[in-house]
Amino acid sequence: MENFIETKNLSFRYSDQDKDLILDNISLGIKQGEFVCILGRNGSGKSTLVKTFNSLLLPSEGKVYVNGMDTADEKHNFEIHKQVGLILQNPDNQIVSSIVEEDVAFGPENLGLAPAEIKYRVERALNIVGLESFSQNITHKLSGGQKQKLAIAEVLAMEPQCIILDEPTSMLDSFSQVEILKILKKINKKYKITVILVTHSTREAMFADRAIVMEKGRIAVDTKPVDVFSDIDLLNKFNLHIPQGIKLLLEFNKKGVSLHLSDLSVDGCVASIEKFLEDKNAVN
Amino acid sequence: MPLIEVKELSFSYEKSSNLKKQDLSNINLNINRGEIIGLIGPSGSGKTTLVQQIGGLLRPDHGTVLFDGLDIFKDSKVFRKLRYKIGLVFQNPEEQLFSETIFKDIAFGPHNMGLSRDNIAKRVLEAINFVGLDKSILSKSPFEISGGEKRRVAIAGVIAMRPEILILDEPTVGLDFEGSRSILSYIKQYNRENKNTLILISHNMDDIINLTDKVAVMSAGEIKAFGKTGKIFADPVLLHSLKIDVPEITKIMKKLKEKGFNLKDSVFTEREALQEILRLKYTI
Amino acid sequence: MQDVFFGQYYLTDSIIHRLDARLKIALTLIFAVLSFLIENYAGAMYFFIFVFFIIMLSKVPFKIYFKSIKMVLLIILFTSIMNLFYSDGPIIFAIGSIRITQTGMENSAFIALRLLLLFFVSSILTYTTSPSEFTHGIESLLRPLSVFKVNISNLSMMITLALRFVPILLNEANKISAAQKARGAQIDSGNLKKRVEALGGVIIPLFLVSFKKANDLAVAMESRCYSCERNRTKMKILKFKKIDYSALLFSLAVIVAFLIFNFQI
Numbered sequence: 001m002e003n004f005i006e007t008k009n010l011s012f013r014y015s016d017q018d019k020d021l022i023l024d025n026i027s028l029g030i031k032q033g034e035f036v037c038i039l040g041r042n043g044s045g046k047s048t049l050v051k052t053f054n055s056l057l058l059p060s061e062g063k064v065y066v067n068g069m070d071t072a073d074e075k076h077n078f079e080i081h082k083q084v085g086l087i088l089q090n091p092d093n094q095i096v097s098s099i100v101e102e103d104v105a106f107g108p109e110n111l112g113l114a115p116a117e118i119k120y121r122v123e124r125a126l127n128i129v130g131l132e133s134f135s136q137n138i139t140h141k142l143s144g145g146q147k148q149k150l151a152i153a154e155v156l157a158m159e160p161q162c163i164i165l166d167e168p169t170s171m172l173d174s175f176s177q178v179e180i181l182k183i184l185k186k187i188n189k190k191y192k193i194t195v196i197l198v199t200h201s202t203r204e205a206m207f208a209d210r211a212i213v214m215e216k217g218r219i220a221v222d223t224k225p226v227d228v229f230s231d232i233d234l235l236n237k238f239n240l241h242i243p244q245g246i247k248l249l250l251e252f253n254k255k256g257v258s259l260h261l262s263d264l265s266v267d268g269c270v271a272s273i274e275k276f277l278e279d280k281n282a283v284n
Numbered sequence: 285m286p287l288i289e290v291k292e293l294s295f296s297y298e299k300s301s302n303l304k305k306q307d308l309s310n311i312n313l314n315i316n317r318g319e320i321i322g323l324i325g326p327s328g329s330g331k332t333t334l335v336q337q338i339g340g341l342l343r344p345d346h347g348t349v350l351f352d353g354l355d356i357f358k359d360s361k362v363f364r365k366l367r368y369k370i371g372l373v374f375q376n377p378e379e380q381l382f383s384e385t386i387f388k389d390i391a392f393g394p395h396n397m398g399l400s401r402d403n404i405a406k407r408v409l410e411a412i413n414f415v416g417l418d419k420s421i422l423s424k425s426p427f428e429i430s431g432g433e434k435r436r437v438a439i440a441g442v443i444a445m446r447p448e449i450l451i452l453d454e455p456t457v458g459l460d461f462e463g464s465r466s467i468l469s470y471i472k473q474y475n476r477e478n479k480n481t482l483i484l485i486s487h488n489m490d491d492i493i494n495l496t497d498k499v500a501v502m503s504a505g506e507i508k509a510f511g512k513t514g515k516i517f518a519d520p521v522l523l524h525s526l527k528i529d530v531p532e533i534t535k536i537m538k539k540l541k542e543k544g545f546n547l548k549d550s551v552f553t554e555r556e557a558l559q560e561i562l563r564l565k566y567t568i
Numbered sequence: 569m570q571d572v573f574f575g576q577y578y579l580t581d582s583i584i585h586r587l588d589a590r591l592k593i594a595l596t597l598i599f600a601v602l603s604f605l606i607e608n609y610a611g612a613m614y615f616f617i618f619v620f621f622i623i624m625l626s627k628v629p630f631k632i633y634f635k636s637i638k639m640v641l642l643i644i645l646f647t648s649i650m651n652l653f654y655s656d657g658p659i660i661f662a663i664g665s666i667r668i669t670q671t672g673m674e675n676s677a678f679i680a681l682r683l684l685l686l687f688f689v690s691s692i693l694t695y696t697t698s699p700s701e702f703t704h705g706i707e708s709l710l711r712p713l714s715v716f717k718v719n720i721s722n723l724s725m726m727i728t729l730a731l732r733f734v735p736i737l738l739n740e741a742n743k744i745s746a747a748q749k750a751r752g753a754q755i756d757s758g759n760l761k762k763r764v765e766a767l768g769g770v771i772i773p774l775f776l777v778s779f780k781k782a783n784d785l786a787v788a789m790e791s792r793c794y795s796c797e798r799n800r801t802k803m804k805i806l807k808f809k810k811i812d813y814s815a816l817l818f819s820l821a822v823i824v825a826f827l828i829f830n831f832q833i
Contacts, residue, residue, distance in 0.1 A: 041462055042462075056790075078793060078795070081790065081793045082793055086787070092781070096728065096729065097728060097732055098577070098728075099699060102698070102803070106794070107792040108803070110792055110800055112801050113801060115801065115805055118802075119803055122803065138577070143328055155791075158793070171457060174489075200460050240461055248533065248536070251557070255558065257562075269532075269536045270536055270543070274545075276561075277564065336746065339750055372750040379773055379776070380744050380747040381773065393751040393752055396752030441751060445751065
């Protein structure tokens, strides 16, 4: 299958005078339908990278292709924006209108669609994120979590092939975080929309199928999330948050007990510990 | 005598009668000198509103706030005296930086206190040290430095006033793992060296469990529970009803208990978890 | 943080809410002008009755209107009191060089009445019209101006965004102001010098925050295919319904009757 997003020797610097490369010779392919998370410390280039995926930022060197279209070619801008939606950290700054349904309608209105089609898309988008009963509400009175759901609805109404999110939950409490991630998972699995998520959170990264770790503008690791988070050296090297399940595993290791964790979720840890406790043959 | 006493405090942003939503209802809270208090609860529960009352920035509709026995709202003379004893660091404090140099920004508080030039300089140096920044940064503009550094500068600006009680509203939100860790370690060290009182608002339960002596749980404008951190987090029914997230370790232990293993479930760290599991395994 | 601030949309279902925004805007302007033509108490009374009738139809509770009145009361009082002292005519009361005349009192009363009516009429408009309907209405009414090369669509986008961001920026200003007060900034106390100093601590961060928001917003809008050149469609189309025609006829009748009432007696 062809890559939906493809970068070839992508490098980026903010201005020609800048010696520092924010992105350094990145060649990467993301297929349609993948759920990718991008990790790395602040300054590693994660945000910059994803902003080249919807032609918000153009490569200083190299190329970025979205569904075969070269992002550097202006005539593709409109189509690229239609196919790739972008959601940033602060939901407040993305909301255009004072009323929820009018805000979601903004995107389809820009596409020049007929009123009936716009109404249909707005209702559908609000339904998917669970805000259907809020359609007449005033946007600035929504909670943080609701605002981010609204931001997702705004993008969904464009019927994109791919959604990029740059630390969408960093300002939200943990319950809202999980809600948002579940919506993203649903969008990915049910509607086959590619999801690219930039995050610091281990818990969120575990929702993805693929984890890319960036360091100093380069891709350092590209594998499954569980492989990233069960590698303690890797986590320390890139200063990533160590999940508690792994910390527990380390404690067991220190006592000479080897506990196998293939799944870092709570249930996965419970299963492994259950096995350990029930295994009559295990000797200290 | 407690350092801070909040007595039957009620407050509503919306002052007119019928549409009124009580943002704070009948709050009673005593904070003793030297304690580190955690303030947790879902978004919108009133945490920020409450600390603004304690910090003297919002006047309660009913009830009082006493600092060392004095009513902080009683008269402006008393208020001005107490203003600098209560230090309040807001969410995203880096957004409030405005001076030409970092030195001047940190000096803003001490300058308003009417201190001598020498004293101000001494305090600025002291504060910048506490947040782990080098004094060479003082001559730079606040807008030249990174987001994490800006936040530390903002915190330094409050510490420079040498408040007796320091209130931090979500100090780690939006930072990466490294950034969060360093801010918390500075806070911990600051508290250890100065033996002052601390109120910490956070969504991160690991931070709350690691740092605080007591925790107050808020919901819908009321304090639903207040007590020793260990005790509060050991009450699963309460936590679930208030939508408080518990650490993953605690979830794992609870699920194991539900499966029939006779394990203590008020466990919050990996080490404790290991001890409990090994205890069960080897004492049959 | 304010729940229902001055001029904000109040969501409920009423005849007035269902009326076409263009009709409401046009009628508001006409009635605003008429309110300044009131010559006598009968005219004023007639007008007030009409306005209260519409307020009742709007199903927006009276207390909402009265809450907002508090803000303009000061202006109304000030204006009418000024008129008390600066009119000619038979003197009723005098202290030294300050005289209060009969005409003065009448003028004063009428000014207060007119401003109140103006306030009520415009409140009805803003409480019963959603921001986007309002913007659509203005856009539609201003469309003839496009002859003069004025880009109406962009103008209405600007109005929408302004309406949207006013509460946000107010909120930010409050937050920044509180943070600086916490460091001892004397924003609403102390002498003038201190207050100006303190104001810098609010304005500069507010500027910066606004720029960041504007930048993020531009990115968001561009990402959702907003383009100044392309033609946008609308989800809600303004179309005159039966109820609008009825309201128009009714209003015309009221206007004619008022003019007769007002200028005859």
